[in-house]
Amino acid sequence: MIALLTRDLRLAVRAGGGFGLGLAFFLIVVVLVPFGVGPQSALLAKIASGILWLGSLLACLLSLDRIFALDWEDGSLDLLATAPVPLEAAVSIKALAHWLTTGLPLVVAAPVFGMLLNLPGPGYGPVVLSLLLGTPALSVIGTFGAALTVGIKRGGLLLSLLVLPLYVPTLIFGAEVARRGADQMDYSTPMLLLAGISCGAIALLPFASAAVLRVNLR
Amino acid sequence: MIALLTRDLRLAVRAGGGFGLGLAFFLIVVVLVPFGVGPQSALLAKIASGILWLGSLLACLLSLDRIFALDWEDGSLDLLATAPVPLEAAVSIKALAHWLTTGLPLVVAAPVFGMLLNLPGPGYGPVVLSLLLGTPALSVIGTFGAALTVGIKRGGLLLSLLVLPLYVPTLIFGAEVARRGADQMDYSTPMLLLAGISCGAIALLPFASAAVLRVNLR
Amino acid sequence: MELTVTDLAVARGGVPVLEGVSFTVMAGEALVLRGPNGCGKTTLLRTVAGLQPALAGQIGLEREAMAYAGHSDGIKAVLSVRENLQFWADVFATGSIEPALEAFDLNGLKDRPAGSLSAGQKRRLGLARMVVTGRPVWVLDEPTVSLDVSAVEMFAGAVRTHLRGGGLALMATHIDLGLDEARVLDVRPFKAKAPALDDFDGAFL
Amino acid sequence: MELTVTDLAVARGGVPVLEGVSFTVMAGEALVLRGPNGCGKTTLLRTVAGLQPALAGQIGLEREAMAYAGHSDGIKAVLSVRENLQFWADVFATGSIEPALEAFDLNGLKDRPAGSLSAGQKRRLGLARMVVTGRPVWVLDEPTVSLDVSAVEMFAGAVRTHLRGGGLALMATHIDLGLDEARVLDVRPFKAKAPALDDFDGAFL
Amino acid sequence: MMPELGKYEIEVLSSYAVSIVIIVALVAISILRSRKARALLDDVEKRSGRNG
C-alpha cells in the first residue's frame, strides 16, 4: 500500500514534474481569463471565486488520464490486479496520490491566484476552505472516470465528457461557498453539503471504480 | 499527402469520435461557467464572448496531444520522417486535420453556446468570424507545441504549459474582436491583427514544427 | 501443489478460440505450449492467469497463486531497475530483491533508469520481476524474446531454481527455451470448432 | 547500389556504444548483425537508417534509400490491415499492396482491425509494410520475434525476393532467420573503449 | 382551416416544425439502420450457412 503510494508520487515527480504542472495550468487559466473577458477589476472581482474553482477543476481534469493509463499500457495494472492487495484499496491509494500531487498544491496556491483576480478580502478563507473540502471529491470522482476509460487509447476527451457532469454538484456547492464567503454571507449550508458529497464520494466510489477496473482488465 | 489527411481524419473519427468530443468539451466548459460564477444573466452576458473564446481554446488544447503522440509511440513518425514527403508538408497536413476535427466544429457550434451564455444579439457575427479567423492559428501553434513535446510520455500538462503562452496574442485579438462586436463598437483593427497572426502562423510555423520534429526524432 | 485445467474453453473478442483444453502440471514441472501464430496461446495463458474469464471449464488454482508476464513488462521508464523491482517486492511482500538481481545478472544495471535499457536488458528485468513475486505458478508468454544466448541460459536457470523450490511454470513460445526437461503441449488439436448455427442464444452464436 | 559504412561511431544516451564500425553490403546481399544484449545493435541500425546522428564516420547512402522496422510496428489498432498497408503504400507512392499481402499470407486477415491480431500476426503486418515502401535498403531490428516456423519462412522468402530485385538488407537478431546465405557480422569487436578522462571537450567526455 | 396563431405564429409553427423534423429523422434513421442490419445479417447467415 505504502509502496504503491510512494511509487505513484515518485513517478509523478520524475515524469514531467507532477506537482508543478497542475499548478502551472491553473496559473495559465487564471492569467488567460482577463485576456478573455477584459481587464475591468470590478468584473474580475465578481467572477474571481468562480474562476478559481473552474481553474482547479480543469487542472484536476487534465491530470486524470495519468492515474491508470500508463500502468495499463505497460501491463502493471494486470499485475496489480492479481497482487495481494484489494483492488479497492489500490484505487483509493491512486486517488490519494492524485490528490496529493494535484489537489493539495491547488489549495495551497489558490490565495496567490486569488490576488491576481482581485478576489475581495473576505473571500480568501472560504475559497481555500471550499477547495480543501472539494478537491478530494474531484480526485475520487476523477479516478472513477479514469477507471472507466482505461482501455481506450487517448481517451482524454472522452474522460472529460464522462467526468465533468459528475463534477457538477461539487462545483455548485464549492463555488457557492466561495461566492457567499466573498459576499460576506453565511455559507454553512453549502459547506455542509459539500462536505457530505466529499465524504460520500470517498466512501462509496472506490467500490465502483474497482468494479469498473475489474471489468476493464478482463 | 491526401493519404495522410484521410488517415488522420479516419483515425480521429474511429478512435473515440474526433469531431464530437472537442465539441462536447466546449459545451461542458460553457455549462460549468455559470455554476462557477453564478446564474445572473447580466453578468454572464458581459463575459460571454470571453468565455466562448476561452472554451474553444481549451477544447483545442486538450486534443493537441493526439496530433503526434500516437504516431510517435507506435513508430509511424519515424517512418513518416523518412518517407518521400517533406516533413513540413506532413506537419501542415496534421495541423489541417486537427483544425477540421476540432476548430471547425467549434466555429459552427459557437452561436448555440453563445445563446446559453446570453450573448447579446450583435455579438454573434463577430464571435463566429473571430473564431473562424483564429482557430486555424490555434491549430498551427498547437501543432508546434505537440512537436516540441512529442518524446515525453503523458506530456499533456507540459504541452498546455508550453502552448498557452503562445496562444496569448491570438486570444487577445480574438476576444477583443468578439467583445467589441458585442458592444457594437468598431472591430476592424483587432480583426486585421488577428488575421495577420493567423496568416503568419500558417505560413511560418510549419517550418519550425518540422525542425523541432527532426530534432525529436534523432 | 498442482495446476489442473479441465475442459477449458477460452475466447478472444467474443470468439471461442480454444476449447476442451485439459492438462495437469505438477509441482516442480514446466509445461511449454506450442502452436502456430494466432492459434490462441496468449489467450489461454491470460485465462489461466485469471486476467480474463473462461468460457467454460475449470482452473484448479485461484489466481492469487499465479504470476503472469506477457509482452509488456510493467516497467516504468523513469524509475531505476532497483526501484522497479523493489516496488513489486513490496507489493507482494516478499522482501529482498537480491536473488532476482543475481539470477538475471542485473547488478551492474541496478541504478540505471529502466527506460535506458536495451530490449534484452528490459526483458531480463521483466523476468526478474517473476522471481520477486514469490508466487508458485509462473505463467510466461514468449519469455525469451530479444534475449541472447547467455540470457536464455540465465532464464532456464531461474526457471529450474523455481521448479526445485516446488513451483511450477506454464509457458508459450516459438523458439527454444533451453529447458529440455519441460513437457510440450501442442494446442492445435484444441482449436474451437464453429458452433451450430441455429443455436442462437445469449451469446449470439 | 551498395551500402558502405566507414568508421562509424554511434552513441546512445550520450554514451558512445560502438566505434570504428565498417562494412559494405552489396545489392542482392543480406548482412546479419549479432552480439549479446546491450552491445549496441539497435543503436547501430537506427543510426544507419538515419533516425539518429552518427558520432563519427560515414554512411554511404542517404536515408531516403532506407526503410526501417524496429520493435514498434507503426500499426494503428483501429484501422484494418488493408487500410494500414494502403496508407503506407500511398505515402511511398508504390501502388498495389497485393504482393505484400501475398508475401505474408495476410489475405485472410485483411479486413480485420489490426488491434485484434495476435502478436505474430501483427509482426507479419509490420514486415509487410517493408514490402510496400519499395525502398532498396531494409533495416530490420529483430524481425522474427514472435513469428512461428512457417512465418519465419515467409519472412525469409520475402527477403530473398527483395534481394533478387536488387535490394539489400541489414538485420539484427538473436535467433535463426532462416537465411543461411546471409553474411554475419559480430559487433562485439567494435565495442567503444572508454575515452581518456582528460579529453573533456564539446561532448563532455 | 389554419387556426389563428396571433403574434406568436412564428414561435408555435417553428417549434412544431423543428420537433416534427427531429422525430421524423429519428424514426427514419432507426428504420434505415434496422433494414441495413437485417440485410447484413441475412447475408452473413446465408453465407456462413453455406460454408459451415
Place this chain on the structure above:
Amino acid sequence: MASIWEYANPKKFIATTDKLLPWVSALAVVALVSGLIWGFFFTPEDYKQGSTVKIIYLHVPAALMAINAWMMMLVASLVWIVRRHHVSALAARAAAPIGATMTVIALVTGAIWGQPMWGTWWEWDPRLTSFLILFLFYLGYMALWAAIENDDTAADLTSILCLVGSVFALLSRYAVNFWNQGLHQGASLSLDKEEHVNDVYYYPLLVCIAGFILLFVALVFLRTQTEIRARRTRALLARERLGQ
C-alpha cells in the same frame, strides 16, 4: 410457467416484438396525429400565453420521455448487472439515442417558448439546467458505448456509469435548485384538479403523452432488434474469421 425472463432470449425477443411492432407503431401514429391535431387546431388560446400554449403538446411529452428513457435505461442496466441478460443491455443502448433526442426536443421547444414568455432563449433556471446536465449524461453514456470494442465490457461499463450517473444526476438536481430559484412552471400534470392546467388543454395533452410513450416503445423495440442483429452479425463474422 412462462417467466418474463424468456423474453431475454434474443431470438424470442425478436419474434415477439416482430408481432407487436406493427400494432404499437400504428397506435403511436394514431395517438400522436390525433393528439397533435386536436391540440394544434382545436384548442383555444390561453389568456396569458396566447397561442404559445400549443407548444405544450410537444414540450411536456418530450420532457417526460427524456426522464423516463433514462429511468428505463437505469432499470435495464440493473437487470443486466444482476441477471446478465444481453437483451436488457442492448435495450438500454437502444434507448439512449431516443432519450437524447427527446431531451433535445424539450430543450428546443422550451427555448422557443422562452423567447416570448421570458424574453430570452435561455435562462439558468433549475429545471432547464438539470435538463442540460441530463443531456450531457446521455452524451457521455453513448460515447462510452461507442468507444469500447468488446460488447460485454461496454455493457458492464455503461451500466455502472448509468447507476453512478443517476445518483449524480439526482444530486445535481438538488444542487441546481439550491443554486438558483426558477422561472419555470410547476408540475401541472398532478392529479389534483386544482393544480393542473385547464381541461381544455389537459385531455389533448394526455393523448399526446400516450402517443410519445407508444412511439418510445416502438422505437425501443425496433432499435433493440437492430442492436441484436448487429451483434449477431459481428459474432458470425468473427466466427467466420476463426474458420480460416
